[in-house]
Amino acid sequence: MLGTVQGVTEFLPISSSAHLILVRGFLEWQIEERLSLAFDIACHVGTLIALLAYFRHEVISLVVAGYRFIVLFPRRDPDHRLFHFIVIGTLPIAIVGILLGDLITGKLRTPLIAAISLAVGAVVMLVAERIGKFARSDEDLTWKYALGLGVAQATALIPGVSRSGAILTVAMLMGFQREQAARLAFLLGIPAIFGAGVMGVVDLVEQGLPSAILLVFGVGVFSSAVVGYLVIWGFLRFVSSFSLNSFALYRLGLAALVLLSSLGR
Secondary structure (H helix, E strand, O other): OOOHHHHHOOOOOOOHHHHHHHHHHHHHHOHHHEEEEEEEEHHHHHHHHHHHHHHHHHHHHHHHHEEEHHHHHOOOOOHHHHHHHHHHHHHHHHHHHHHHHHHHHHOOOOOOHHHHHHHHHHHHHHHHHHOOOOOOOHOOOOOOHHHHHHHHHHHHOOOOOOOHHHHHHHHHHOOOOOHHHHHHHHHEEEEEHHHHHHHHHHHHHHOEEEEEEEEHHHHHHHHHHHHHHHHHHHHHHHOOOOOOOOHHHHHHHHHHHHHHHHHHO
16 A cells, blocks of 8 residues: 555645645554555665656666766756756755754654644645746756756655655746656656665664565565556656646645644644
C-alpha cells in the first residue's frame, strides 16, 4: 500500500511525504521512526527506478554530455545546456539537505505541518495557473531559471510541499509550458532522489536493518517503481491538455480534512 501511495504521489503535485505520513496516521500504524524513514527512502528508490526507466534516453544523453563537459570540454548543445541546468538546480536541495536534513526529518514530519504545506502550495498553484504565460520551453533555460527551480525543489524537503508540485508551480510562474515544466521537474528530481537514496542506504548499513523485513522493503520498491512509471506516463499526457486546478483543489480538501481532524482531537 505505501509503495503504491509513493508511486502515485511522488510524481503528482500532491506531496508523497505528506501522504505517507497521513496514511500511517490515519491507519494508526505504530512504526519505529528509523524504520519508517528508511522505508520511505526505499520507496523513493523505487520511484527513481521509474524515472530512469521512463527517461532512459534523456539520462543516457545527459551522462554523455556530462562526460564530454568534464573530459572533452565540447561545444555547447541542448544536452550540454540541460546538463548544466540539472547540476545548478540540484545545488540548493543538496545544501539544504546537508545543513537542515536532521531538523526536517525529525521535527517537521507531522500531519499538521503537512496539512499547512498542502494548503499553501495549493494557493500558489492556483495563482500560477492564472498568471502563468506558458510560452517558454526548455530551450529558454538559463542558470537563473535553473537556480530558481532548484530553490523550489529544496522547499519540498518540508512534508506537504511536493517536489514535483513546487517545481511545476515555479516553472509556470516563470512562463514555462506545463508539459515542459513537468518534464523538467522529473529530470531535476533524478539526482535529488538518487542522493537521498544513497544517504539512506549508508545510514541503514551503519545502523543495521533486520533481515526479516528486507522482503517488505523489496515489495515497497517494486510497487512504487511500477506504479510510478505508469503515473509519469499518464501525468505528462494530462498536463499537455489540462490545468493543475484539480490537484490544487484536492490539496485544499485534504488539508482541510487533516486540520479538522486535528481540531477534533
